[in-house]
Amino acid sequence: MVNTNLLISDAEKLGLSIENDKIKQFEKLAELLVEQNKTMNLTAITDPDGIAVKHFADSISVLNAAKFDEKARVLDVGTGAGFPGIPLLIMRPGLDLTMLDSTAKKLKYVASTVEELGLTANVLHTRAEEAGQSKEYRETFDIVCSRAVAALNVLCEYCLPFVKVGGVFVAMKAAKAQEEIEGAKAAIKLLGGKIIDEKSFTLSDGGERNLIIIKKISHVPPKYPRVSAQIAKKPL
Ligand code: SAM
Numbered sequence: 001m002v003n004t005n006l007l008i009s010d011a012e013k014l015g016l017s018i019e020n021d022k023i024k025q026f027e028k029l030a031e032l033l034v035e036q037n038k039t040m041n042l043t044a045i046t047d048p049d050g051i052a053v054k055h056f057a058d059s060i061s062v063l064n065a066a067k068f069d070e071k072a073r074v075l076d077v078g079t080g081a082g083f084p085g086i087p088l089l090i091m092r093p094g095l096d097l098t099m100l101d102s103t104a105k106k107l108k109y110v111a112s113t114v115e116e117l118g119l120t121a122n123v124l125h126t127r128a129e130e131a132g133q134s135k136e137y138r139e140t141f142d143i144v145c146s147r148a149v150a151a152l153n154v155l156c157e158y159c160l161p162f163v164k165v166g167g168v169f170v171a172m173k174a175a176k177a178q179e180e181i182e183g184a185k186a187a188i189k190l191l192g193g194k195i196i197d198e199k200s201f202t203l204s205d206g207g208e209r210n211l212i213i214i215k216k217i218s219h220v221p222p223k224y225p226r227v228s229a230q231i232a233k234k235p236l
Contacts, residue, residue: 001027001030001031001034001048001051002026002027002029002030002048002051002052002056003048003049003051003052004023004026004027004052006048006049006052006053006057006204007023007026007052007053007056007057008023009204010052010053010057010203010204011057011060013201013204014057014060014061014063014064014201015064016060016063016064016091018091022090022091025090025117025118025119026056026087026090028116028117029056029086029087029090029113029117030048030051030056032113032116033046033051033055033081033113034046034051036109036113040105040106040109042080042081042106042109043055043080043081049205050205053203053204053205053207054203054205054207055083055087056087057203057204058083058084058147058172058203058207058209059083059084059085059086059087059088059147060084060087060088060091061172061201061209061211062084062088062145062170062172062211063088063091063092064199064211065145065168065170065197065199065211065213066143066168066170066213068088068092068095068143069142070092070094070095071094071095071096072095072096072142072143073096073098073140073141073142073143074088074095074096074097074098074141074142074143074144074145075097075098075099075100075137075141075143075144075145075159075162076088076097076098076099076100076144076145076146077100077128077144077145077146077149077155077158077159077162078100078101078102078128078146078147078148078149078150078158079099079100079101079106079107079110080101080103080106080148081106081109081110082099082109082110082113082114083147084145084147084172085097085099085110085121086099086110086113086114086117086119086121088145089114089117089119089121090117090119093119093120095121097121097122098121098122098123098124098141099121099122099123099124100123100124100125100126100128100131101123101124101125102125102126102127102128104125107123107124107125110123111123124137127228128158128159128162128225129157129158129225129226129227129228129231131162132158132161132162132224132225133161133225137162138161138162138220139161139162139163139164139165139216139219139220140162140164141162141163141164141167142163142164142167142168143163143167143168143169143170144159144160144162144163144167144168144169144170145169145170145171145172146158146159146169146170146171146172147172148172151180151183151184151235152171152173152177152180152181152183152184152187152212153180153183153184153186153187153235153236154231154235154236155171155184156169156171156184156187156188156191156193156214156236157187157191157224157225157226157231157235157236158225158231159171160188160191160192160193160214160216160220160224161191161220161224161225163193163216164216165192165216165217165218165219166215166216167215167216168196168213168214168215168216169193169213169214169216170211170212170213170214171211171212171214172209172210172211173209173210173211173212174207174208174209174210175208175210177198177200177210177212180212181195181198181212184236186236187235187236188214190221190224190236191220191221191224191236192216192217192218192219192220192221193214193215193216193217194214194215194217195212195213195214195215196213196214196215197211197213198210198211198212198213199211199213
């Protein structure tokens with residue numbers, strides 16, 4: 001169900017080694033994903049190589065973008081079927097991880113999968129822009145990450161409100177990241193962020209990847225995030 005040799009070699013290229021017990025958890029995760037995908041639409045990638053590279057290796061690459069302290073409070077915005085959240089948790093099981101998505105069905109799968117893997121995480125069913133205005137979540141996370149959710153200018157309005165001042169937001173992007181950065185510069189500044197690094201690499205399938213690392217240097221003005229309709233109508 002997953003090509004573990006490919007996962008191990010792609011992880012090595014990223015400077016990450018995966019212990020045997022974690023490989024077993026990745027195998028189990030692939031099995032659960034493929035099985036559940038038969039009855040609900042979780043992912044279009046179900047081949048063993050694709051799962052190894054496009055889902056697992058790509059997800060754990062986020063470990064190279066920030067210092068994940070053992071119990072860091074981490075949020076994955078728009079986690080979908082649990083990417084990058086679940087692979088990240090396999091690699092760093094002590095994290096205080098929350099996986100947020102607006103689709104309840106996917107989160108149900110994510111919660112039961114985390115439990116089957118013997119891990120612990122929170123799942124949060126809400127829209128990012130709603131939770132970003134809640135005291136419980138606003139500016140409380142050390143690291144926020146997100147993959148394949150929205151264009152960077154919109155994504156920053158979803159994600160930066162969750163990051164503590166001094167914490168980071170890691171946007172996981174494929175090609176054309178530079179264009180997205182250009183289009184998001186004003187939004188990043190307005191929301192109290194500053195791009196501190198960009199890491200580019202190529203996965204073994206030839207796919208280009210970019211990690212855009214944005215540090216939170218000041219508080220987000222209270223009016224952000226705005227309601228969904230405003231974000232859609234007038235993106236920053
Ligand atoms: N991050 C996963 C991945 O890379 O495989 C899922 C990507 S999927 C294309 C986008 C996910 O983001 C969907 O599950 C969708 O429900 C969620 N999403 C989009 N906009 C959202 C929002 N404003 N708040 C919460 N979730 C959102």
